[in-house]
Amino acid sequence: MRVVLAEDQALLRDGLIRLLTAFGMEVPAAVASGPELVDALLEYRPDVAVVDVRLPPTFTNEGLSAAIEARARIPGLPVLILSQHVERLYARELLAGGGGGIGYLLKDRVSDVRRFVEAVRDVAAGGTAMDPEVVAQLLAGRGHEQTLERLTAREREVLAVMAEGRANAAVGARLGITEKAVSKHINNIFMKLDLLPAEDDNRRVLAVLRYLDG
């Protein structure tokens, strides 16, 4: 699996390269600024881009806008955004283009190496990996939207953990319920969100998108 990396702090960039290659991934390019990132993505067409939000030259949200620009030019390009802080606004902008292959994690999560690598793989495979803190912000900012009001409290919990990119077994373990109960809840969620089984799209991703993209 090929990963293009954008991180301006050399220490963290080297650490990430070491981490990703240790797990059998290839890093053809590791850049330190927004414009370089777009060029590298267009040149190498990686399986996934891992991008720091704040990059030179402006040190604003250069990384985020470069990622969005790259996704406009390479539709469906999986992008995992890393940041020192999470904003629901940014999650929404990332998801606005539609489709999966989006991750948005706090930089701290890198320290949980296994879960971080799992998230990189999930995103590369077209899934979503939202930081629990983004999900918490979403939960705080919700409660008034009609589609989601149809869900029970438990179903919302299940959807929240799903949004982090966890599989059924992991969802069950987190909420202390059986995997079977999880899949029952998930089916109810699909039904309530009008996601019919006949559709080709990955319903899991769609449900999460509907949930995140208020």
Add this chain to the structure above:
Amino acid sequence: MRISRPIARARAGKALTSAGRGLLLALLALTVSLPLFIAGVLGFAYSATGIGILITPAITRWVRGFAERERRRAAAWSGVRIASPYRPRPDTSGDGAMLRLLRSWRWVWGDSATWRDLLWLFVNIPVGLVLGLLPAYLVALSVQFVLAVPMLAVTGGSVAYWWVAFGLGAVTLPLTPFAGGPILKAHARFSASLLSPAKQTLAARVGALTESRSQVLDSSASELRRIERDLHDGAQTRIAALGLNIGLAEQLVRQDPDAAVALLAEARESSGLALADLRNLVRGIHPPVLAERGLDGAIRALALTVPLPVELDLAVPDALPAPIESAVYFALAEAFANAVKHGGNRISVHVRRVEPDSLGEPILLVASVRDDGRGGARVQPGGGLDGIAQRLAAFDGGLAVHSPAGGPTIVSMELPCA
């Protein structure tokens, strides 16, 4: 001394301009100052009967409009800048029609600037008339003196008188271009003496600024203490523990790998907690989204974290000074929290830039947060809204809370932004 033709023409033009402007001042003194003064006095005198209260807004508009034009005229003609002294209009949106009239009556007559305007109108009747007529009179007189010579030649009379008249005219006529300007300036100075903010007003403002400055110093000192304490009890302690755990793991890695792994796991957790601490601290000092998106984007991001639908109407000027952006951001965050606390169903936010009505006033950034909750919000000392008020006072801004029982609540704030 020879004077070239263009210079002579320019000087004649100057004399005639001053004369024309003076005539206009005299005309205004008679036809506007006098009736407005009478209207103002009658408006106040009849307040008790209610009629005065009804006509006060219209009279105020005329009087202040005329005074404002005089302030602009003084600046344009004589370079005398006169700042506008009026108190800001109270926020009466949401009041009933009667209450609104009463409050605006109190706003007008409780302002010493209104009385000074009226005094100016009264004194301007003679002063405007005399000073206004003077430049034109000087020109007319000089011309008459010079023309007196041929006229007397026709009508006859004392030769000595001819020469005296001609001599006077020949001396005064070239001086008229230089007399008009100072006379108009004298009038502008007279206007400035009554139309500028009163000394007490300025003194009161200096007092308010001194007080807000010492409040700011206090609050920034306690803010620094809080940051120091947070760092000391939070991140610093956790990072120290982190170093300890890693050191222990280093010792144990050969003899007891399992224990070393457990220590390292603990160290990782500790680093995560330290980062979370720092993140919260940073959010409280300068929210990162503000650095990344500016005030507009930061308000949008803030609105998304509020558990209510928020309607945004933002016209935020670019390139605001950073301290102002952050003051407005924190003020809005507090206002949102307040709206949620009062049980509203929806919030609407307006932010815009307001150009000043008159010369010498700063451009304002005005923000309002409205919710349809149960109302009854008050600015209590030490409370959240009081905190906003102090934060804004540091920038010479202010806060008004309008929150009748039963709602809606409107928290409006303004601060000079340029």
